[in-house]
Amino acid sequence: MKTLTITDKFRKVYADAVISSALPADEWQTAQDAAMKIRELEWKGDFIPLAEAAKLYGMIEDGYNEFLPDMFADLDKAFPSASIEVAPAREFSVAAYLTMPVDHRKAVVKYIRQHWNADDCEWNGETLRIWWD
Numbered sequence: 001m002k003t004l005t006i007t008d009k010f011r012k013v014y015a016d017a018v019i020s021s022a023l024p025a026d027e028w029q030t031a032q033d034a035a036m037k038i039r040e041l042e043w044k045g046d047f048i049p050l051a052e053a054a055k056l057y058g059m060i061e062d063g064y065n066e067f068l069p070d071m072f073a074d075l076d077k078a079f080p081s082a083s084i085e086v087a088p089a090r091e092f093s094v095a096a097y098l099t100m101p102v103d104h105r106k107a108v109v110k111y112i113r114q115h116w117n118a119d120d121c122e123w124n125g126e127t128l129r130i131w132w133d
Contacts, residue, residue: 006045006088010056013090015039017060044089047099050076053086060094066117067094067132078111079104091131098128 004012011018015035019028054072063069072086082104087097100108105128112121112130120131 006048006052007056009043009045010088011059012038013040013043013088014060017064017094019061021061041090041092044095044097045087047085047087047097050079050082050084050086050098053088053096056088057094057096064094065132066119071116072096074115075108075111079108082108084108087127093131093133095129095131098130099126100128 016032016039019031019035021028023031050072054076057067057072058069060067060069075084082100084098084100084104089095089097098108109121109128112118112128116130117132118130119133120129122129
C-alpha cells in the first residue's frame with residue numbers, strides 16, 4: 001500500500017475544495033461529484049513548517065466561506081522568523097492548529113484576529129486552534 005505524502009493527503013481531505021474553478025461547468029460538476037465520495041470531513045495532520053502549510057492551503061480554490069487561500073502565505077510573510085508550525089486539519093470546514101515560541105504568540109494571535117476572520121481562534125494548551133465555518 002502506497003503511503004500518501006502530506007500533499008496527497010491534503011488534496012484527498014479537501015478534494016471538494018481543490019477543484020479548479022477554471023474547468024468547464026460539466027467537467028467541474030463531474031470532478032465535484034467524484035470529490036464528494038473521497039473527501040474527508042475530519043482529519044488532523046502532523047505539524048509542518050508554516051511555509052509548507054501555506055502551499056497546501058493555497059491549493060483551496062477560491063477560498064472556503066471566510067477562509068482565503070493566501071492567508072497562511074501572508075502569515076509567513078508577516079512572521080518569517082517566528083518558527084510557526086501548522087498541523088493542517090479539517091473539522092467539516094477549514095481548520096488548522098498552530099504552535100510557536102511563546103514570545104511570538106501575542107503578535108501572531110493579534111494578526112490572525114485582525115486579518116483572518118476565523119470563527120474560532122483559541123488556545124488549547126500550547127496549540128492555537130483556528131477554524132472557519
